[in-house]
Amino acid sequence: MQAELLFGFYIFMLAAFLGLQVISKVPPLLHTPLMSATNAISGISLVGSLVAAGANYNPVSTALGFIAVTAATINVVGGFMITDRMLKMFKKKEGKKS
Amino acid sequence: MSETLIQLTYFAASALFILGLKALGSPETARRGNLLAAAGMFLAIVGTLVHKDIVSYEWILIGMIIGSAIGGAMAIFMPMTAMPERIALSHAFGGLAAAFVGVSEYYRQGAEMELIHTVPVGFEVIFGALTFTGSLMAFGKLSGWVTQVPVTYKFQNQSNIALFVIVLVLYLIWLLAPAYPILFYIMMGLAFLIGVLMVLPIGGADMPVIICLLNSYAGLAASATGFVLSNNILIIAGSLDGASGLILSIMMSKAMNRSFTNVLFGAFGSVAETASGAAASVVGSVNEGTIDDSVTVLRNAQRVIVVPGYGMAVSQAQHALRELADLLDSDGTTVKYAIHPVAGRMPGHMNVLLAEANVSYEQIFDLEEINDEFSKTDAVIIIGANDVVNPAAKTNSSSPIYGMPVLNVEEARTVIVLKRSMSAGFAGIDNELFILPNTMMVFGDAKQTLTKMVQALKA
Numbered sequence: 364m365q366a367e368l369l370f371g372f373y374i375f376m377l378a379a380f381l382g383l384q385v386i387s388k389v390p391p392l393l394h395t396p397l398m399s400a401t402n403a404i405s406g407i408s409l410v411g412s413l414v415a416a417g418a419n420y421n422p423v424s425t426a427l428g429f430i431a432v433t434a435a436t437i438n439v440v441g442g443f444m445i446t447d448r449m450l451k452m453f454k455k456k457e458g459k460k461s
Numbered sequence: 462m463s464e465t466l467i468q469l470t471y472f473a474a475s476a477l478f479i480l481g482l483k484a485l486g487s488p489e490t491a492r493r494g495n496l497l498a499a500a501g502m503f504l505a506i507v508g509t510l511v512h513k514d515i516v517s518y519e520w521i522l523i524g525m526i527i528g529s530a531i532g533g534a535m536a537i538f539m540p541m542t543a544m545p546e547r548i549a550l551s552h553a554f555g556g557l558a559a560a561f562v563g564v565s566e567y568y569r570q571g572a573e574m575e576l577i578h579t580v581p582v583g584f585e586v587i588f589g590a591l592t593f594t595g596s597l598m599a600f601g602k603l604s605g606w607v608t609q610v611p612v613t614y615k616f617q618n619q620s621n622i623a624l625f626v627i628v629l630v631l632y633l634i635w636l637l638a639p640a641y642p643i644l645f646y647i648m649m650g651l652a653f654l655i656g657v658l659m660v661l662p663i664g665g666a667d668m669p670v671i672i673c674l675l676n677s678y679a680g681l682a683a684s685a686t687g688f689v690l691s692n693n694i695l696i697i698a699g700s701l702d703g704a705s706g707l708i709l710s711i712m713m714s715k716a717m718n719r720s721f722t723n724v725l726f727g728a729f730g731s732v733a734e735t736a737s738g739a740a741a742s743v744v745g746s747v748n749e750g751t752i753d754d755s756v757t758v759l760r761n762a763q764r765v766i767v768v769p770g771y772g773m774a775v776s777q778a779q780h781a782l783r784e785l786a787d788l789l790d791s792d793g794t795t796v797k798y799a800i801h802p803v804a805g806r807m808p809g810h811m812n813v814l815l816a817e818a819n820v821s822y823e824q825i826f827d828l829e830e831i832n833d834e835f836s837k838t839d840a841v842i843i844i845g846a847n848d849v850v851n852p853a854a855k856t857n858s859s860s861p862i863y864g865m866p867v868l869n870v871e872e873a874r875t876v877i878v879l880k881r882s883m884s885a886g887f888a889g890i891d892n893e894l895f896i897l898p899n900t901m902m903v904f905g906d907a908k909q910t911l912t913k914m915v916q917a918l919k920a
Contacts (some may be wrong), residue, residue: 364599365577365874367577367691368577368688368826371687371688371691371693371696374693374696374697374700374913375684375687375688375696375700375755378696378697378700378701378704379700379701379703379704380702380704381479381701382482382700382702382705383704383707383708385479385482385483385486386482386701386704386708386709387708388483388486388707389482389485389486390487391712391800391808391809391812391827392488392809392810392812392822392825392826392827393485393486393488393491393809393812394709394807394808394809395548395807395808395809395810395813396485396490396491396495396620396809396813397482397485397705397709397809398548398673398676398706398709398807398809399473399544399547399548399551399704399807399910400481400482400485400494400495400498401482401680401701401702401705401706402548402551402552402555402676402702403499403502403551403680403681403878404478404481404482404498404499404501404502404698404701404702405555405683405698405699405701405702406502406558407502407505407553407681407683407694407695407698407699407871408555408558408559408562408682408683408686408695408699409503409506409558410506410509410684410692410694411522411562411687411689411690411695412558412561412562412565412696413506413509413510413512413515413523414509414512414514414690415561415562415565415566416520416521417512417514417515417516417517417518417521417784418514418515418516418518418522419516419517420565420569420906421568421569421709422499423565423568424565424566424568424569425520425578427514427561427562427564427565427568428520428561428562428565429520429521429523429524430524430558430561431524431557431558431559431561431562431565432520432524432525432528432558432758433524433525433527433531434528434554434555434557434558434561435528435554436524436525436527436528436529436532436557436764437522437528437531437532437535437551437554438532438554438558439502439506439528439530439532440528440529440532440533440536441531441533441535441536441547441551442532442536442551443498443499444494444532444533444536444537445536445539445544445547445874447492447495447496447499448496448536448537449541449544449813449816450488450495451490451492452813452816452817452819453488453491453812453816453822454816454819454821455821455822455823459890
């Protein structure tokens with residue numbers, strides 16, 4: 364059990380360093396789409412809420428899981444869609460007038 | 462067997478998330494990056510659905526349908542100008558989901574929960590709860606339902622810190638006595654309260670920092686969920702989100718020359734109040750220009766730089782602005798856009814609005830890239846920006862914004878300022894730029910003014 368926790372921390376730390384590296388290369392131009400996309404990615408809580416909502420542990424867990432599934436799905440679906448809508452607009456000169 | 466399958470989809474999803482974020486680093490590949498990340502998410506969700514604990518799918522299905530409908534509708538119909546509100550709202554949903562998964566886990570396991578799970582559950586619920594209410598407050602402030610003016614009262618910081626310490630103590634006691642759910646629920650209730658109180662003193666212009674910070678918290682809460690459920694994909698995705706929010710909030714604080722703690726505990730408004738009393742207010746005559754005056758300046762200009770601010774978002778002036786820039790461009794004038802990192806209400810706010818108006822991103826420049834060019838510029842058009850172009854940040858050491866990097870607009874031959882009235886900016890500080898001899902003030906709604914300028918240029 365302790366090993367599992369330590370392993371989790373390893374993963375957390377490596378992902379954090381990787382995230383810092385990758386994200387510091389994103390230009391300010393794209394900061395809003397970046398935030399919108401990372402937000403959609405953090406909608407990964409959905410994965411945890413799916414189990415809570417579908418496992419029939421007890422009614423309370425199911426209800427909380429259901430709300431969490433709904434909230435996280437809003438983020439995942441809405442987040443990726445709106446990021447795409449935003450990024451579609453970032454154009455070079457040739458698309459001057461659409 | 463199914464467990465291996467789930468782990469494999471998570472493995473692939475992690476790689477796709479990271480590749481996606483990497484591709485977001487350049488406008489040419491960004492769209493593909495977003496799709497990669499979305500594909501990763503799809504894989505992870507499909508993989509999870511075969512989890513052995515999941516026995517019934519009706520609530521999952523209903524939740525996903527409702528969530529997709531709301532999320533999809535928001536994504537399709539929300540105007541680009543409302544992007545900060547949407548981001549704040551999505552942080553709220555993220556926080557709520559994390560908090561509820563935590564509560565659900567604790568409710569299920571109760572006193573039998575081991576320390577390696579109670580530690581992250583507490584963390585997850587505290588951060589999830591305060592992200593939820595804090596983001597709702599930010600949403601309220603951004604959409605105007607809650608006053609944008611910083612709300613301050615006596616002993617505000619002291620009471621907030623005290624509250625936070627109480628939550629921390631409750632958390633520690635509960636770790637030792639997880640059989641007392643009452644501790645857990647009081648802790649969560651207070652965390653909800655902290656979220657509200659934390660954002661209460663934050664004013665409009667400080668929003669970029671607090672939005673980034675809440676982004677980071679939402680990520681950390683998701684990561685803690687991963688520790689609770691021993692789920693690596695949650696740890697990784699949450700960590701990436703937390704890192705992203707952290708970097709952005711540090712960048713934003715730097716762009717305002719303020720420390721993190723200063724934004725959180727400083728309540729800008731109260732600083733400005735005391736300072737503006739001490740600092741000599743700007744005296745001098747304002748050089749007011751008509752539409753025709755400004756058009757004459759622009760006709761004679763070779764190089765023009767546009768500086769947009771939150772005012773442009775408020776009056777939705779980006780399309781009229783693009784029209785004006787196109788006209789100038791067809792006359793052979795070079796038009797560039799200078800974006801201050803904290804212009805608007807969230808990082809990159811102005812870029813999105815300009816992109817929406819079909820401005821090529823090759824014409825858009827950051828503060829460092831363009832700041833030396835103002836001295837070689839014939840005309841600068843400032844649209845609804847104030848503090849980010851205030852020369853007092855460079856010259857007046859008693860100014861509350863002293864030291865903040867600003868755009869050197871006053872070095873241009875002529876500065877045209879589009880502004881609704883002479884009122885001070887968010888920080889409540891007078892701007893001496895407005896009384897400089899080479900500044901021309903054109904009062905009125907930015908969109909209307911720009912439309913009139915376009916008509917005058919065409920004539």
